[in-house]
Amino acid sequence: MTQLPNFDSLKWLAENNPEELERLQKKMCEEAIERCPESNKEQLISMHFHLEQQLSRCSNPFHRCYLAISIMNDKFIALNDIINNPNEFKKQNAKILSLPVKKL
Known part of the structure; x- marks a missing residue:
């Protein structure tokens, strides 16, 4: 996993090379997501x-x-x-609508 640079390095990137800072941010986000369980990805x-x-x-x-x-x-x-009201969350239901089928 990519190591987060120190504050001074990040500040320098923000001031002098914002594109590189953005690439670093995206790379670290992608790496963090990849390390998560499949159920949350x-x-x-x-x-x-x-x-x-x-x-x-x-x-x-x-x-x-x-x-x-x-x-x-x-x-x-x-x-x-x-977390504090799990029963209220479980009561939520979505109404599923059928879409009409177009005849060709």
Whole structure:
């Protein structure tokens, strides 16, 4: 697994080579997901994709940081609700609709 550089190195990359810092971030995220159990990989990949899509709209590093913290906070709140109210979570059911079949 890739070793996280020290703070000064990361700061230098952010100021002088942001593309390299972004590549490092993506590589480390992919490595972290690969080390997770198979049962969680699809959800983590989906969450990472969603995060990347949201971050791509940011105009500066502070906006990226704020947005990332906000998204992760929302996930922690949802997880907290599930842990503290598992019966409420289990009661949730989706209604499955049949799509009409088109005749050719």
